Amino acid sequence: MNKQIKKIYFDPYLFFSLFLLSALGLFFLFSASNADVSIVSKQFIYVFAGFVIMILVSQPDPDIFRRNSGFLLIFSLLLLGLTYLFGPEINGAQRWVRIGPFSFQSSELLKLAVPIYLSNFLFNKKLPIQRNEILISLLIIFFCFFIVFRQPDLGTALIIACSGLFVLFLSGLSWSFMGGSFALLILSSPFIWNILLQPFQRQRIATFFNQDSDPFGASWNIIQSKVAIGSGGLFGKGFREGSQTQLNFLPETETDFIFSVIGEEFGFLGVLFLLIIYLFILLRCFYLALNARDRFCRLVIGGLSLTFAANLIINLCMVVGLLPVVGMPLPFISKGGSSLISLFFAFGIIISMSTHKKFLPQ
Amino acid sequence: MIFEERQIEKNNFSSRAIILFVIIILGLFAVLVQVFTLQISGYNDYQLAALKNKNYTVPVQALRGEIFDRNGKVLIKNEPTFDLITQPNLIDDIDSFLDEIQPVIFLSESDKFQYKKLQKEKAFANKELVLKKDLSAAEIARFNVRSFNFQNAFIAKRYRRISDYPDIFSHVLGYTSRTEDAYKSMPEIPRSHWRDAELVYAHGLIKGRTGLEEIYEDHLRGSYGERVYEINAMGKLVQSLSITKPLKGSDLHTNLDIEAQKSAAKFLGNRRGAVVAIDLDSGGINVLYSSPTYSINQLSNGMNEDDFQILINDPDKPFFNRALKGRYPPASTIKPAIGMYGVSKNIVNWDFEIKDPGFFTLPETGRVFRGWRKGGHGKVNMHKAFLVSSNTYFFSLAYQADIEELSSHLTSLGFGQKVCLDCFDEDQALVPTPEWKYSIMNAGWVKGDTVNLGVGQGYLLVTPMQLANYASLLAKKGAFNEPAIVKQEKVKKSLKIWQDNKFNDSDWNKLHQALLGVIESDYGTARSIRDLKKFQVAGKSGTAELVSLDSKEAYQEVRTSELLRDHSIIIVFGPMPNPKYAVSVVIENGESGGAVAGPVAIEVLKSLINE
Numbered sequence: 001m002n003k004q005i006k007k008i009y010f011d012p013y014l015f016f017s018l019f020l021l022s023a024l025g026l027f028f029l030f031s032a033s034n035a036d037v038s039i040v041s042k043q044f045i046y047v048f049a050g051f052v053i054m055i056l057v058s059q060p061d062p063d064i065f066r067r068n069s070g071f072l073l074i075f076s077l078l079l080l081g082l083t084y085l086f087g088p089e090i091n092g093a094q095r096w097v098r099i100g101p102f103s104f105q106s107s108e109l110l111k112l113a114v115p116i117y118l119s120n121f122l123f124n125k126k127l128p129i130q131r132n133e134i135l136i137s138l139l140i141i142f143f144c145f146f147i148v149f150r151q152p153d154l155g156t157a158l159i160i161a162c163s164g165l166f167v168l169f170l171s172g173l174s175w176s177f178m179g180g181s182f183a184l185l186i187l188s189s190p191f192i193w194n195i196l197l198q199p200f201q202r203q204r205i206a207t208f209f210n211q212d213s214d215p216f217g218a219s220w221n222i223i224q225s226k227v228a229i230g231s232g233g234l235f236g237k238g239f240r241e242g243s244q245t246q247l248n249f250l251p252e253t254e255t256d257f258i259f260s261v262i263g264e265e266f267g268f269l270g271v272l273f274l275l276i277i278y279l280f281i282l283l284r285c286f287y288l289a290l291n292a293r294d295r296f297c298r299l300v301i302g303g304l305s306l307t308f309a310a311n312l313i314i315n316l317c318m319v320v321g322l323l324p325v326v327g328m329p330l331p332f333i334s335k336g337g338s339s340l341i342s343l344f345f346a347f348g349i350i351i352s353m354s355t356h357k358k359f360l361p362q
Numbered sequence: 363m364i365f366e367e368r369q370i371e372k373n374n375f376s377s378r379a380i381i382l383f384v385i386i387i388l389g390l391f392a393v394l395v396q397v398f399t400l401q402i403s404g405y406n407d408y409q410l411a412a413l414k415n416k417n418y419t420v421p422v423q424a425l426r427g428e429i430f431d432r433n434g435k436v437l438i439k440n441e442p443t444f445d446l447i448t449q450p451n452l453i454d455d456i457d458s459f460l461d462e463i464q465p466v467i468f469l470s471e472s473d474k475f476q477y478k479k480l481q482k483e484k485a486f487a488n489k490e491l492v493l494k495k496d497l498s499a500a501e502i503a504r505f506n507v508r509s510f511n512f513q514n515a516f517i518a519k520r521y522r523r524i525s526d527y528p529d530i531f532s533h534v535l536g537y538t539s540r541t542e543d544a545y546k547s548m549p550e551i552p553r554s555h556w557r558d559a560e561l562v563y564a565h566g567l568i569k570g571r572t573g574l575e576e577i578y579e580d581h582l583r584g585s586y587g588e589r590v591y592e593i594n595a596m597g598k599l600v601q602s603l604s605i606t607k608p609l610k611g612s613d614l615h616t617n618l619d620i621e622a623q624k625s626a627a628k629f630l631g632n633r634r635g636a637v638v639a640i641d642l643d644s645g646g647i648n649v650l651y652s653s654p655t656y657s658i659n660q661l662s663n664g665m666n667e668d669d670f671q672i673l674i675n676d677p678d679k680p681f682f683n684r685a686l687k688g689r690y691p692p693a694s695t696i697k698p699a700i701g702m703y704g705v706s707k708n709i710v711n712w713d714f715e716i717k718d719p720g721f722f723t724l725p726e727t728g729r730v731f732r733g734w735r736k737g738g739h740g741k742v743n744m745h746k747a748f749l750v751s752s753n754t755y756f757f758s759l760a761y762q763a764d765i766e767e768l769s770s771h772l773t774s775l776g777f778g779q780k781v782c783l784d785c786f787d788e789d790q791a792l793v794p795t796p797e798w799k800y801s802i803m804n805a806g807w808v809k810g811d812t813v814n815l816g817v818g819q820g821y822l823l824v825t826p827m828q829l830a831n832y833a834s835l836l837a838k839k840g841a842f843n844e845p846a847i848v849k850q851e852k853v854k855k856s857l858k859i860w861q862d863n864k865f866n867d868s869d870w871n872k873l874h875q876a877l878l879g880v881i882e883s884d885y886g887t888a889r890s891i892r893d894l895k896k897f898q899v900a901g902k903s904g905t906a907e908l909v910s911l912d913s914k915e916a917y918q919e920v921r922t923s924e925l926l927r928d929h930s931i932i933i934v935f936g937p938m939p940n941p942k943y944a945v946s947v948v949i950e951n952g953e954s955g956g957a958v959a960g961p962v963a964i965e966v967l968k969s970l971i972n973e
Contacts, residue, residue, distance in 0.1 A: 169382070228412070229401060230407065230411070234402060247592070249412075249415045249416070263401065271397050295371060295375070298372075298375050306382055306386075309386045320393055320397055
């Protein structure tokens, strides 16, 4: 016991790459916020808290997550329900829980709870997994997706759905089932477009397919983002020198479009450097997933890191104009506490699961 | 779970994880390719787009050129004044701002009202608005001491277009006023940026509206400079990046003569009329005056609505430029032209005599055309006909004329067309032809119409400008310069030559002798002005009848209504025998050409000759 207490569970590769990413994030945020020290200080506190949480979360044996996964899912859903009923409305959406001076986006918790719960549900099932298990998993995924989607928060809802589907896929979903579902999705797309999507979401998608249609209205964001990135060139305009950013032509510079700030001020080389760091983190996670101690840990590490990847790629594709605009932050860089804390939480779990070894097979 | 099953599961997991990982790599690669496309391939386009976003170019107004008289004295200049300028978009509460500034800068209620009205209409994001123009030295001093209280207001030097002779030169120089079309001169600056133009004139972006200011607008305006500002997404100016200075407009050197113009104004007084004087060597217009007149300083620098209405509604029509647009019957001043026609068509010669009983009877109808003197002038040859202005002589000459030939002869003397090279809105008046009469009156040309032309009555209408042009043709014996206000180097001019084989040098000399006699001889109709000067002058006066009457008695009745009285007209040139200047004078309802219009013409000539 003494030996175990003294040992600190720690992954130097992830720790230092996340440290580098967060430090760069604060640096970029300083420029993106027009040198607003209060925003950067607040974000610094979140980053610091994130690291503490990550280290704390990575200490206990991962079994604790497996044992409490059901509780975690129910707790997340309850919290979401409370937000739905009592939360303050910001920009037409009820997403926030207020705890003292900090507000927390309750749906962030589901990003963790869904893959952990599904991993727990599926890890000891016989391969290939059976139809009933698939249906129950899909039902849970759809239910979680739907309540977040109704907030409305399409970005987070998509990420939650992805996180569940990744786990399902990794745990051995049959290819024929996937083919059938995909066909069904295509067939039901008119229904999704007409019934499920909000008008502003429809407009964003329409804008994506015709980007020059309304340069001062709906297309403004994506056009200005492309102008910002494109005008950065190879070397960028320099720190705090990006005219698109500093003169506010670029919207949402601190959150969704912070990648465009990096592109404008640090150019292609800056973008390349940033993508290499992300790639390194993903490679490390991939390695840890393959070498995890058991099926549950494999599924959780795989699910969480793929969720992180999806989050990253959706944001990048959105700001460079490859996907319609959906609200989604750039992980570890964008302003905002909720997503940052939940990311650190996820990486804490990943580290915990990859560092705790089992000496005896079950 | 047994070991083998675990191994299968692990392999299954690995292969699926690899698939997803490859998809992720592909996603990141797609992003990188897109970023490459934007930043490397599309760099030039996006670079330009980013500049277009932030760079905001505004025009910088240039000072207009100044206008000078023929002796280099300034006629219109740019006078600096100090204006209080505000930035209304930065003022939260306009009323309390006005109350605070009231003790510093005196503001009348109408000043405040105007300001608030403009502020509502024209307060754009960066727009400056003038609160008070032309501050006094005391106001400037008071404001400067307290300027820290008024962060949103400042004093700036702004120019006004000012003439030291605002009234006498109004028609010829013209005025400027605010324009909305300035953007057309610089299409590279978007129209919406012009509201933020950097101004040098208190009156904003101005443009010549009449007179030389209009005719020579391109010459006087100069070229706009450009200032490039950096703006943010809200359109607020952040900083000035660069400036291309404007080029001041070129000055105009005219043939106008301040002293002669002053004489014209002084001796015409408050009567309605016009004076035009031409320098015979150059064709330069020395005097172009129309009365009554108005102040161009007021019009150019903001006239209040009431004063403007008074001018507009004045029955004497001060805006009407009588020198260029007044259509008058030339009356007896046309007689030299008719005489030239008679000689060149072999209808008469200088020795041909008629007996003048005081009237002419049209053989076809028996209609009687009366002369100005009851009983007539007895035996009259052409020389005497000019001196005593015998109507009968010219009635009978015109009776023998072919109207088509006579019309084209009058046209060749400059009537019925614009004659000035750089006059604003000149009227071409009218030389009648049978076609003209048929189309306008739906009636055929009759012999009586031609007979009336012989004494400059009837349908023929001329302007004072045309009369002066005609006088210079007569003075220069047919070889004369086209009239122009601005000095020759600026205007492409040509020598006009009126020639007719049948009208030779000795005819010209006899004509000059006769016209000299009109003023200088004891029998001349304009002999009353003979002693007003020391040099000799040739000329011809006329009295244009506005109503056709058969008797003096009838006229005495008409005369009680001033507007029906005859117009007084004269053309003169001198000093003889080598004339340097030609002058035409028309005085509306002035009666008796020689005695009324004559002295004005002589005084103008005296000023020009510098006597």
